[in-house]
Amino acid sequence: MTQKDLEIMAVQEAFKIWKIHTNCILGYVSFFQVKDEVEIIKIAIIKSHQSRGYGSYLIQQLKSLPISKIFIEVSCRNKPAINFYMKNGFNKIGTRKNYYISKNNTRLDAIRMTWKIS
Structure with a gap:
């Protein structure tokens, strides 16, 4: 940003x-x-x-x-962040293919996650 x-x-x-x-x-x-x-x-x-x-x-x-809902997108390589959100009640709901560009100019998928009120 x-x-x-x-x-x-x-x-x-x-x-x-x-x-x-x-x-x-x-x-x-x-x-x-x-x-x-x-x-x-x-x-x-x-x-x-x-x-x-x-x-x-x-x-x-x-x-x-x-x-009622919170959304977040996380790089598929950011395992600590994915685990953090899972620990906080978020679930994986989809993938955005080639969403991020890494430092070496390769494309990375974004994992779309959500938390919904029970």
């Missing part, structure tokens, strides 16, 4: 960013909320604070919104 992308999204009413911080920003989630659905754009926690529950906390906060 570029600075320009962020500026464009920031003026859209449905776009939101939530931050976790103490005396510095530890992580954030950016997302679109339209009616009762959320699309996660990015979730990130600084390396030194990963595996401490901050990412799950952000997901829990999203789940507390008046929504």
